[in-house]
Each structure stands twice: as C-alpha cells, then as structure tokens.
Amino acid sequence: DVKVTQSSRYLVKRTGEKVFLECVQDMDHENMFWYRQDPGLGLRLIYFSYDVKMKEKGDIPEGYSVSREKKERFSLILESASTNQTSMYLCASSLTAWTGYGYTFGSGTRLTVV
Amino acid sequence: AQTVTQSQPEMSVQEAETVTLSCTYDTSESNYYLFWYKQPPSRQMILVIRQEAYKQQNATENRFSVNFQKAAKSFSLKISDSQLGDTAMYFCAFLMNRDDKIIFGKGTRLHILP
Incomplete structure (x- = not known):
C-alpha cells in the first residue's frame, strides 16, 4: 500500500515563526497536495x-x-506563522488524477500557533 | 466552478441501523469521478467508495453503497448494518476527468450509538 507520511502529528509554534510541514510518499506518485481542514469549512486546497x-x-x-525538490517530498512552509493558521493540515498524493483513483492521505498535522 | 454540497452537518443512528448520507454536486461536465472518504477520530482519511460518472451501475463496497443519480447530480452514501467503527466524518468529493484537484464537501459527522 502507498504510504503518505507527515513528519509531525502535533506542532505548537509561536506567532512569527517560520514553520515547515513535511510530507513524504513512498510510491512514486506524480501529484502531491496540501489541504487545510477546519470545522464547518471542510478541506480547502492550499497548494x-x-x-x-x-x-x-x-x-x-x-x-x-x-517546496518540491524531490518527487517523494512536498513541504508546506508558513513564512511567518499567525494565529489564524492554527488548523489541521493534510497532505495527499495521487499517481495521476487523470486515472480518477483519488488520493492517498497522510494522517495530518495539527498545528497550533500561539 | 464545481461545487459539492453536504446538507447534513451531523447525524446519529443506532448501531445496526441503515443510514444514508446526502451529497449533491454542481458541474457542467459529463465525465467525472465521485468519492466518499471517511475520516475516523484517528484522522486518517480513507477512501470508502468511488463512482465513475459514465457507469450507470451504483458502486458497492461491502456494507457501503451509493445511489448515483447523474441527472439530479446526487451521490448519496448508504451504510447498512452500521457499526460503532463507522463513527467518523464523511466527505463527499468530486474530480473532473483529466483534472488534478479533488473538490470536497464540508463533511457530515456521523455518530453510531451503541
């Protein structure tokens, strides 16, 4: 099975910090995605x-x-974290969306910015 | 632009009952894919079922089945003989053929009561 790994399950960062969320997939997938999940808003695509x-x-x-320097790794960067970026972040990958098989997701990173 | 609407933010049913989650979508395309994803408290998003729009036959996966009404742009999920492990957030999702990005609804939180 394809595995998508997000490096942190929980993160707490301070306002103004630069934050890196890392995602790695192990099945040579072409496409990778970062979503943000908030209650009542569903999943919203970031990049x-x-x-x-x-x-x-x-x-x-x-x-x-x-940043995507290697095929298996896709990083999300918060240049200067703010409290309104407190959220659940989900990474996903797909071989190619054209096949219509959907995404494989990581288990999410819950980020709190204080 | 394509949209996905889940009209039931939250539902509760007794164990062993059958429950139907509603989903409607809006598109002018004729070729697309529809999905139901499950997100249990563990946060890992899991693909439950997938439907190709050009197939008239409704998809089924064990206790999970869909009622796909293409003309009505409706894609409901039926869970038969519900189990406690079905407690989760369920997302309806849409992917246009030859596109890269899945569009998600806002989700339905389903509680299976003992």
Whole structure:
C-alpha cells in the first residue's frame, strides 16, 4: 500500500515563526497536495504539485509557500506563522488524477500557533 | 466552478441501523469521478467508495453503497448494518476527468450509538 507520511502529528509554534510541514510518499506518485481542514469549512486546497519543482496555487495560498525538490517530498512552509493558521493540515498524493483513483492521505498535522 | 454540497452537518443512528448520507454536486461536465472518504477520530482519511460518472451501475463496497443519480447530480452514501467503527466524518468529493484537484464537501459527522 502507498504510504503518505507527515513528519509531525502535533506542532505548537509561536506567532512569527517560520514553520515547515513535511510530507513524504513512498510510491512514486506524480501529484502531491496540501489541504487545510477546519470545522464547518471542510478541506480547502492550499497548494499542489504535479512534478518536481512545479507548484500550483490552490484556493487559499496566502501566507503559505511550498517546496518540491524531490518527487517523494512536498513541504508546506508558513513564512511567518499567525494565529489564524492554527488548523489541521493534510497532505495527499495521487499517481495521476487523470486515472480518477483519488488520493492517498497522510494522517495530518495539527498545528497550533500561539 | 464545481461545487459539492453536504446538507447534513451531523447525524446519529443506532448501531445496526441503515443510514444514508446526502451529497449533491454542481458541474457542467459529463465525465467525472465521485468519492466518499471517511475520516475516523484517528484522522486518517480513507477512501470508502468511488463512482465513475459514465457507469450507470451504483458502486458497492461491502456494507457501503451509493445511489448515483447523474441527472439530479446526487451521490448519496448508504451504510447498512452500521457499526460503532463507522463513527467518523464523511466527505463527499468530486474530480473532473483529466483534472488534478479533488473538490470536497464540508463533511457530515456521523455518530453510531451503541
């Protein structure tokens, strides 16, 4: 089975800190995604990448950046963390969305910014 | 733009009962995929069932089945003989053919009561 691993299950950071959320997948998937999950709002796409060094903005990219230097790793960066970025962050990957098989998700990182 | 609507934020049913979760979507496309994802308290998002829009036959996976009404743009999930382990957040999701990004509904929190 494909495995998507998020490096931290819980994180607590201070306002203004630079925060790195790491995601690694082990099945040579083309596409990788970062979503933010908030109660009542569902999952909102922050950024995605369909190849190494390629990235596309999702619906809510403000305050975030991403890095994909290797195919298996996709990092989400909060340049200067703010309290409104307190949330659950989910990473996902897919072989290619064109096959329509959906995503494989990581188990999420719950980030608290204080 | 495509949208996915889940009209039931929260539901509760007794163990062993049958429950139906509603989902409607809006698209002008004819080729697409629909999904139901389950997110238990462990937070790991799991694909429950997948439907290809060009297939008229409703998808089934053990106790989980869908009622796919393409003309009505409706995609409901039926859980038969519900079990305590079915307690979770359920997300309905849409993927346009040859697109990369899945669009998620806001979710339905399902409680199975002993």
